[in-house]
Amino acid sequence: MIRVQEADFDLGAEVAKLRAGRTDIGAIVTFIGTVRDCGGRVDEMTLEHYPAMTEAELARIEAEAKARWPLQASLIVHRVGRLTPGENIVLVATASEHREAAFAAAEFLMDYLKTSAPFWKRESGPDGSRWVEASANDDEAASRWRDKHAAE
Amino acid sequence: MHLLYFAWVREKTGIAAEDVELPAGIATVGDLMAWLKMRGEGFADAFARPDVVRAAVDQTHARRDASLEGAREIAFFPPVTGG
Numbered sequence: 001m002i003r004v005q006e007a008d009f010d011l012g013a014e015v016a017k018l019r020a021g022r023t024d025i026g027a028i029v030t031f032i033g034t035v036r037d038c039g040g041r042v043d044e045m046t047l048e049h050y051p052a053m054t055e056a057e058l059a060r061i062e063a064e065a066k067a068r069w070p071l072q073a074s075l076i077v078h079r080v081g082r083l084t085p086g087e088n089i090v091l092v093a094t095a096s097e098h099r100e101a102a103f104a105a106a107e108f109l110m111d112y113l114k115t116s117a118p119f120w121k122r123e124s125g126p127d128g129s130r131w132v133e134a135s136a137n138d139d140e141a142a143s144r145w146r147d148k149h150a151a152e
Numbered sequence: 153m154h155l156l157y158f159a160w161v162r163e164k165t166g167i168a169a170e171d172v173e174l175p176a177g178i179a180t181v182g183d184l185m186a187w188l189k190m191r192g193e194g195f196a197d198a199f200a201r202p203d204v205v206r207a208a209v210d211q212t213h214a215r216r217d218a219s220l221e222g223a224r225e226i227a228f229f230p231p232v233t234g235g
Contacts (some may be wrong), residue, residue, distance in 0.1 A: 048212075049158075050208070050229065056211050056212075090234070102197035110235060118229060118234075119232055119234025132233030
């Protein structure tokens with residue numbers, strides 16, 4: 001399941017929905033990404049996205065995770081619009097029979113989301129505002145899954 | 153052809169979207185970027201580093217050598233920074 005929204009999300013409610021009525025799930029992993037103030041440099045973050053492409057890209061990433069690991073359920077919720085430090089940005093949840101698949105798939109979803117889903121962050125603070133630059137670490141994190149895939 | 157610009161590419165071009173008639177001879181994403189770059193100061197600035205600007209053809213990531221044949225919507229944007 002994929003959702004892009006301005007509103008906040010509630011982790012407990014999302015997990016409850018994900019597992020409702022199911023008795024076959026043995027492991028649920030959740031990840032929440034939040035806005036940092038970066039030592040007082042950031043007062044506000046604005047997330048822009050490419051609506052027509054975002055959901056398609058997130059669905060593609062989710063389908064790839066489901067093809068790689070035996071997931072019984074998964075969820076990606078990504079917020080857009082104006083956020084302040086401490087607020088939630090993104091939620092990824094994965095459910096599987098065993099923890100290995102749930103952990104790996106959650107990490108994969110985040111790594112791929114960060115390098116391919118069309119979102120852009122703009123931070124503003126006391127020194128003005130700037131577009132956040134893409135991180136080489138994120139590219140590296142995503143590429144290790146490709147290497148792994150190639151090795152398999 | 154419907155063109156979209158996001159984040160700092162949008163700020164530099166000064167527009168979020170436009171419809172353009174492409175001149176003959178523009179076959180790839182890279183050709184289109186080279187043409188856009190010549191459309192004034194804002195576009196020149198937006199496409200000054202074509203290796204940094206990313207593109208999508210009909211909502212799918214596309215490399216600079218990707219063909220524009222049959223494409224309806226091309227988007228240009230910086231490397232993504234979600235999550």
